[in-house]
Amino acid sequence: GQNIDQPTEMTATEGAIVxxxxxxxxxxxxxxxxxxxxxxxxxxxxxxxxxxxxxxxGRFSSFLSRSKGYSYLLLxxxxxxxxxxxxxxxxxxxxxxKTIFGAGTRLFVKA
Amino acid sequence: DADVTQTPRxxxxxxxxxxxxxxxxxxxxxxxYWYRQDPGLGLRLIYYSFDVKDINKGEISDGYSVxxxxxxxxSLSLESAIPNQTALYFCATSDSxxxxxxxxxxxxxxxxxxxxx
Numbered sequence: 001g002q003n004i005d006q007p008t009e010m011t012a013t014e015g016a017i018v019x020x021x022x023x024x025x026x027x028x029x030x031x032x033x034x035x036x037x038x039x040x041x042x043x044x045x046x047x048x049x050x051x052x053x054x055x056x057x058g059r060f061s062s063f064l065s066r067s068k069g070y071s072y073l074l075l076x077x078x079x080x081x082x083x084x085x086x087x088x089x090x091x092x093x094x095x096x097x098k099t100i101f102g103a104g105t106r107l108f109v110k111a
Numbered sequence: 112d113a114d115v116t117q118t119p120r121x122x123x124x125x126x127x128x129x130x131x132x133x134x135x136x137x138x139x140x141x142x143x144y145w146y147r148q149d150p151g152l153g154l155r156l157i158y159y160s161f162d163v164k165d166i167n168k169g170e171i172s173d174g175y176s177v178x179x180x181x182x183x184x185x186s187l188s189l190e191s192a193i194p195n196q197t198a199l200y201f202c203a204t205s206d207s208x209x210x211x212x213x214x215x216x217x218x219x220x221x222x223x224x225x226x227x228x
Contacts, residue, residue: 031215042219091215103153
C-alpha cells in the first residue's frame, strides 16, 4: 500500500534549527518533494530529492535515504514567517506517475 | 494575474445540488490535477489529465467527474453534492517537458473551499 508518515505538529523557537522527518512506503519511487503551505493558501514547492543525500537551498535543506524510505527537511535560522504546514510528497511511477502526499506537519515558530 | 486560477474561491451549497469548480492556467503546462484537502488527511488526488484527450481517476474519484475542455482548462463536477464532499479543493499543473525535477513539480491554484449543507 501507499503510506507517507510525518509528525502532525512541531514547535520551535525563532532563530533555531528544526528537522521535520518523513517516512514513506510506496509501490514505486521517482522522487520526493517538500512543499510549504501557509494557512488558507496554496502549497508551494520547496525542494526535490531523487538520489540519496542532501540538497541545500538557502536556509532549507532536504535529505533522502531511499533504502530507508526516509527524508527530512531542515530549516535553519527560523523566522516567524516559517510558521506553516510542510508537506512531504512522493512521486510513484506505478499506475500513472502520481504524486502522493503525506498529511503535513504544522510548524509553529515562537518568539 | 495568478498562473493557476480557480473559481469559485468559496461556495456553499445544499445536498443534491450539482456543482462545478473551474480551473484555468496560463503556464502552458500539459498536465492538470484536482486534489481535495481535508484536515489530518492531506492532499488526495481526485482526477488527473496528462493532455486534452487523457483523463485518469485518482484515489478518490467516486462522486466526481472532470472535463478537460482545452489544454488550459480543467473543470471538476460534483453531480449530486453530499456533506462529506465539504473540503478545500486544489487544482494543480505540471509540465512534462521540463527537465529533471521541473517536470514533476506541481503548481497549485489558490483553492476552492466548498461547503455542502
